[in-house]
Amino acid sequence: FSRTIHEANMALFFMLLGLLLFLYSLKKKSFLILSIFFFGLSTYTYHANKLLIPLFFLALFFVHYKRLIKYPKNILVVSFFTLALFIIPFVILTLAGQVFARAGSTSIFILWPKDGNILHKLYLIFWELGGRFIAYFSPPNLFLREPQEPSTIVAGNSIFYPFEFIPWIIGLSYLV
Numbered sequence: 001f002s003r004t005i006h007e008a009n010m011a012l013f014f015m016l017l018g019l020l021l022f023l024y025s026l027k028k029k030s031f032l033i034l035s036i037f038f039f040g041l042s043t044y045t046y047h048a049n050k051l052l053i054p055l056f057f058l059a060l061f062f063v064h065y066k067r068l069i070k071y072p073k074n075i076l077v078v079s080f081f082t083l084a085l086f087i088i089p090f091v092i093l094t095l096a097g098q099v100f101a102r103a104g105s106t107s108i109f110i111l112w113p114k115d116g117n118i119l120h121k122l123y124l125i126f127w128e129l130g131g132r133f134i135a136y137f138s139p140p141n142l143f144l145r146e147p148q149e150p151s152t153i154v155a156g157n158s159i160f161y162p163f164e165f166i167p168w169i170i171g172l173s174y175l176v
Helices: 007-025 031-043 049-063 073-095 101-106 118-136 139-143 162-175
Strands: none
Touching (some): 139 162
Protein backbone atom coordinates (compact mmCIF):
# COMPACT_ATOMS: atom_id res chain seq x y z
CA PHE A 1 0.00 0.00 0.00
CA SER A 2 2.84 2.40 0.68
CA ARG A 3 3.56 2.82 -3.03
CA THR A 4 0.13 4.34 -3.63
CA ILE A 5 -0.09 6.42 -0.43
CA HIS A 6 -3.29 5.00 1.01
CA GLU A 7 -4.98 6.01 4.23
CA ALA A 8 -3.55 2.84 5.81
CA ASN A 9 -0.17 4.60 5.90
CA MET A 10 -1.65 7.60 7.66
CA ALA A 11 -3.45 5.34 10.15
CA LEU A 12 -0.23 3.49 10.90
CA PHE A 13 1.64 6.78 11.30
CA PHE A 14 -0.92 8.16 13.78
CA MET A 15 -1.05 4.86 15.67
CA LEU A 16 2.73 4.66 16.01
CA LEU A 17 2.94 8.34 16.93
CA GLY A 18 0.26 7.76 19.58
CA LEU A 19 2.23 4.80 20.93
CA LEU A 20 5.49 6.75 20.93
CA LEU A 21 3.89 9.67 22.76
CA PHE A 22 2.26 7.26 25.23
CA LEU A 23 5.66 5.77 26.00
CA TYR A 24 7.10 9.28 26.35
CA SER A 25 4.25 10.12 28.71
CA LEU A 26 5.58 7.56 31.16
CA LYS A 27 8.48 10.00 31.70
CA LYS A 28 6.82 13.35 30.91
CA LYS A 29 3.15 13.12 31.83
CA SER A 30 1.83 15.85 29.52
CA PHE A 31 2.52 13.69 26.45
CA LEU A 32 -0.51 11.57 27.41
CA ILE A 33 -2.86 14.20 25.96
CA LEU A 34 -1.07 14.20 22.60
CA SER A 35 -0.96 10.41 22.64
CA ILE A 36 -4.73 10.17 23.01
CA PHE A 37 -5.19 12.81 20.31
CA PHE A 38 -3.16 10.84 17.75
CA PHE A 39 -4.75 7.53 18.71
CA GLY A 40 -8.09 9.26 18.17
CA LEU A 41 -7.05 10.55 14.75
CA SER A 42 -5.93 7.06 13.81
CA THR A 43 -9.43 5.67 14.39
CA TYR A 44 -10.83 8.02 11.76
CA THR A 45 -8.23 7.32 9.09
CA TYR A 46 -8.66 3.60 8.34
CA HIS A 47 -11.42 1.06 8.90
CA ALA A 48 -9.33 -1.54 10.74
CA ASN A 49 -8.24 1.04 13.29
CA LYS A 50 -11.83 1.59 14.41
CA LEU A 51 -11.55 -1.76 16.14
CA LEU A 52 -7.79 -2.01 16.65
CA ILE A 53 -7.10 1.31 18.36
CA PRO A 54 -9.67 0.98 21.18
CA LEU A 55 -8.40 -2.54 21.94
CA PHE A 56 -4.78 -1.41 21.72
CA PHE A 57 -5.45 1.62 23.91
CA LEU A 58 -7.28 -0.49 26.51
CA ALA A 59 -4.37 -2.94 26.58
CA LEU A 60 -1.94 -0.05 27.17
CA PHE A 61 -4.22 1.31 29.88
CA PHE A 62 -4.42 -2.00 31.76
CA VAL A 63 -0.70 -2.71 31.46
CA HIS A 64 0.22 0.77 32.75
CA TYR A 65 -2.76 1.32 35.06
CA LYS A 66 -0.69 1.78 38.24
CA ARG A 67 1.44 4.47 36.59
CA LEU A 68 -1.48 6.26 34.95
CA ILE A 69 -3.49 6.73 38.16
CA LYS A 70 -0.52 8.62 39.62
CA TYR A 71 -0.64 11.27 36.86
CA PRO A 72 -1.61 14.81 37.87
CA LYS A 73 -5.38 15.37 37.92
CA ASN A 74 -5.30 18.19 35.36
CA ILE A 75 -3.56 15.95 32.80
CA LEU A 76 -6.04 13.14 33.43
CA VAL A 77 -9.00 15.51 33.05
CA VAL A 78 -7.72 17.00 29.79
CA SER A 79 -6.88 13.49 28.55
CA PHE A 80 -10.40 12.33 29.37
CA PHE A 81 -11.94 15.25 27.47
CA THR A 82 -9.61 14.61 24.52
CA LEU A 83 -10.75 10.99 24.52
CA ALA A 84 -14.39 12.11 24.70
CA LEU A 85 -13.77 14.44 21.75
CA PHE A 86 -13.15 11.36 19.62
CA ILE A 87 -15.55 8.89 21.28
CA ILE A 88 -18.73 10.97 21.10
CA PRO A 89 -18.76 11.36 17.28
CA PHE A 90 -17.72 7.72 16.96
CA VAL A 91 -20.69 6.57 19.07
CA ILE A 92 -23.09 8.83 17.14
CA LEU A 93 -21.83 7.50 13.80
CA THR A 94 -22.00 3.93 15.11
CA LEU A 95 -25.62 4.35 16.14
CA ALA A 96 -26.36 5.81 12.70
CA GLY A 97 -24.83 2.67 11.16
CA GLN A 98 -22.00 4.48 9.40
CA VAL A 99 -18.93 3.37 11.35
CA PHE A 100 -18.98 -0.33 10.54
CA ALA A 101 -20.83 -0.14 7.21
CA ARG A 102 -17.78 -1.28 5.24
CA ALA A 103 -17.24 -4.20 7.60
CA GLY A 104 -20.59 -5.62 6.50
CA SER A 105 -19.40 -5.92 2.91
CA THR A 106 -15.83 -7.08 3.61
CA SER A 107 -16.39 -9.39 6.57
CA ILE A 108 -15.60 -13.08 6.23
CA PHE A 109 -19.03 -13.79 7.69
CA ILE A 110 -20.72 -12.87 4.39
CA LEU A 111 -19.24 -16.14 3.10
CA TRP A 112 -21.28 -18.15 5.63
CA PRO A 113 -23.51 -20.61 3.72
CA LYS A 114 -27.28 -20.22 4.09
CA ASP A 115 -28.22 -23.90 4.10
CA GLY A 116 -26.85 -27.22 5.37
CA ASN A 117 -25.95 -28.53 8.78
CA ILE A 118 -23.32 -26.89 10.97
CA LEU A 119 -20.49 -29.28 10.02
CA HIS A 120 -21.17 -28.71 6.33
CA LYS A 121 -21.22 -24.93 6.86
CA LEU A 122 -17.93 -25.05 8.78
CA TYR A 123 -16.35 -27.18 6.08
CA LEU A 124 -17.46 -24.74 3.36
CA ILE A 125 -16.31 -21.63 5.21
CA PHE A 126 -12.88 -23.13 6.00
CA TRP A 127 -12.57 -24.35 2.41
CA GLU A 128 -13.37 -20.87 1.08
CA LEU A 129 -11.08 -19.06 3.54
CA GLY A 130 -8.26 -21.57 3.08
CA GLY A 131 -8.49 -21.23 -0.69
CA ARG A 132 -8.36 -17.45 -0.48
CA PHE A 133 -5.41 -17.59 1.94
CA ILE A 134 -3.42 -19.94 -0.28
CA ALA A 135 -4.25 -17.92 -3.41
CA TYR A 136 -3.18 -14.65 -1.78
CA PHE A 137 0.12 -15.97 -0.42
CA SER A 138 1.07 -17.85 -3.58
CA PRO A 139 4.41 -16.69 -5.07
CA PRO A 140 2.86 -15.66 -8.43
CA ASN A 141 0.35 -13.45 -6.64
CA LEU A 142 2.95 -11.92 -4.33
CA PHE A 143 5.74 -11.37 -6.85
CA LEU A 144 4.40 -11.40 -10.43
CA ARG A 145 0.76 -10.34 -10.80
CA GLU A 146 -0.71 -6.91 -10.24
CA PRO A 147 -3.20 -6.78 -7.35
CA GLN A 148 -6.80 -7.46 -8.33
CA GLU A 149 -8.23 -4.56 -6.32
CA PRO A 150 -8.47 -1.47 -8.57
CA SER A 151 -7.52 0.94 -5.79
CA THR A 152 -4.22 -0.86 -5.11
CA ILE A 153 -2.94 -1.24 -8.67
CA VAL A 154 0.34 0.38 -9.54
CA ALA A 155 0.98 -0.51 -13.18
CA GLY A 156 3.64 -3.18 -13.59
CA ASN A 157 4.00 -3.86 -9.86
CA SER A 158 2.89 -6.77 -7.74
CA ILE A 159 2.53 -6.79 -3.96
CA PHE A 160 6.31 -7.34 -3.61
CA TYR A 161 9.03 -6.58 -6.11
CA PRO A 162 10.32 -9.69 -7.94
CA PHE A 163 13.84 -9.26 -6.50
CA GLU A 164 12.37 -9.72 -3.00
CA PHE A 165 11.58 -13.37 -3.77
CA ILE A 166 15.00 -14.66 -2.68
CA PRO A 167 14.97 -12.95 0.76
CA TRP A 168 11.37 -14.17 1.12
CA ILE A 169 12.46 -17.79 0.53
CA ILE A 170 15.42 -17.37 2.91
CA GLY A 171 13.08 -15.95 5.56
CA LEU A 172 10.59 -18.80 5.12
CA SER A 173 13.32 -21.41 5.38
CA TYR A 174 14.65 -19.69 8.49
CA LEU A 175 11.16 -19.76 10.07
CA VAL A 176 10.71 -23.43 9.23
